Amino acid sequence: MSADFTHSLRALREDGFRRPGRALVFVVLLVCGWLAWFVFARVTVYEVSENARLEVDSAVFPVEAQVDGRVLTSRLDIGRQVEKGEVLLELDSNAQRLKLQEEQARLDTLLPQLETLRSELAAQQKALGAEGLASSSGLSEARARQREAQAALSYADEEQSRLAPLAKSQAIGELEYLKVKADREQRRAALDAVEQEADRLKSERLNRQSQGLAQVARLEREQAAMEGLITTSKARIASLTHDLEQFVVRAPSSGQVGEVARLQPGSEVRRGDKLAVLVPPGKLRVVADFPPSDALGRIRPGQTARLRLQGFPWAEYGALTATVSRLASEARDGKVRVECELRPDGSSKIPRQHGLPGTLEVAVDDLSPATLILREAGQRLGAPSTPRPATVGGAS
Template structure:
């Protein structure tokens, strides 16, 4: 039995000598694999925002009261589908409608008055034109008669002069010469009378024309007053119709009612008070807000992302695939707005709706683990010290 025992002992000695070499070789292989992974593997780098929500491509529209008043009709319910122009809320407009009726009645009485006055004015203008024509004819007739009378008077005067010469020469008697002189004086007086008659007739016609002009001006002023009243009534009617329309609140867009104020018929609302929100139909997008130092220059259009919705555990429902479509160039309230298109919803069990919130993770880079370790170390070294840490540092100077 000594020979088999000796062989067993030698075999054990060989195994013990071989084990350290195998362990070293395994450690070297593992170290090499780890170093290869550390410097050669690529790990996705994500920027994360927990301020994210789903929104429709078109902005939501607020339904606001455009005037103060008492509610007569309130036809707003959550998840209600509406079309553009549907009447949603009607406010009391009894006073405005009563004033509107009064103004329309007043306008209805003004129109006939204006029409009648326009006809009277037209008749007076035609009459004035006729009077002016008659005046011109009368003036020409009077001048012609005056010229005729002047001619007769001149001839009579010439005959009287000839008769006087004949009487002086003894050809005719003194009585005949006096009769000729009397005819001349009579003819001259008739001519002067005729001139006065023509002048009086002309003055009378001009006076009548002036009276016609004055009457026409009065009618025009009256017509202008009525037309001004009609314009005022039309303006008041338009204003009242606008006010009544403001009290009829319609759906600004087609969509679904996502928010409703608790109001009932008979309640009082103030101008500008929010009554509800309509979300237009359309594709959903993700709107996320990132700090500027993590997004500006790092997040770009086309990068892939994933969204984990609140209320739907990602371990059970998965994450929603998304792609960056736009990045704001200026921050607002310390945040940069980033919009993403939804590309995939893997489980198909999440009813995506406007207003859902969640967390957005955008893949901004792919780096090796060693690079990530160096970055983290640099960030720790560059992190500003707190006042307590600064106070604990030794100060310069001799001790």
């Protein structure tokens, strides 16, 4: 055997022992590196909601039909800017307009009748007052004549009483006494006539006054009834006007038409039908719904979030960054509402628009892989029937 062949065998033996040692050192270093990453690396934990969207910070206004009707004209176009009070849609209201015109014509007839009654009542009250004054004057004159006749009768009685003894003693002639007695009877008859005249005047005054008051009361009743009819007619007109206004759909606020129902002239709508959605101007925010177990106690204001929008591939467009601003403390319909403020990003190619849906990821923790695995194992052991999924981001 030559010396060269001996050296070659020795070299092969040394290399055979050296290669396993190098492999063992490489494996040990790899395990140490992985253990170091497992213990000291940091991994971001996210809570994810598939039900997220962009919304304006002002509430949107649903536009609904207030009455049943048939569409005459529609100015509802998606994306159209409208002003508050602008007419968006008109429904057929011919029947209501005819009722309103009929009631207005009735009111126009009642108003002159009321004015006539008022004039007649004022004239009757004036006539009643004048009649009262005239009756009082005539009655006063009758009473004055009655007092005058009473005085004359008293004088005649005294005269007869004075002459009666003289006539008895024949100091005066019988003819003179009879004349005095006849004068007394005449004055008595005149007094009776005056009293009867006064009673008649008083009775006529009371009768005319009663008739006048009855006439005034009748006119007042008719006036009150007419005023009631006019009040009812005005209320009816106001009601018909209000009902007529319901056939005109106006914009409840300024903003942009974000959603529109399929409406054509002649389409029938029912009361309560959603015709459109009006999006008022405002600042956009991210709104998402989370299960209570994912949100309560884990999501807090100030945490970082990112929104990946559907229709805009994440690899091409990236994501919108946001910050959690507030969240509900009570669940509604089994979900907790979380709101986030968008961070300004001038380099983003994503158009920010109300209603865009997407997926929201909220960074809730920053853990090492070892802590994360231990926590997940503890949760699975504590509740094996309802394991809680976790979304893990890249290591920091």
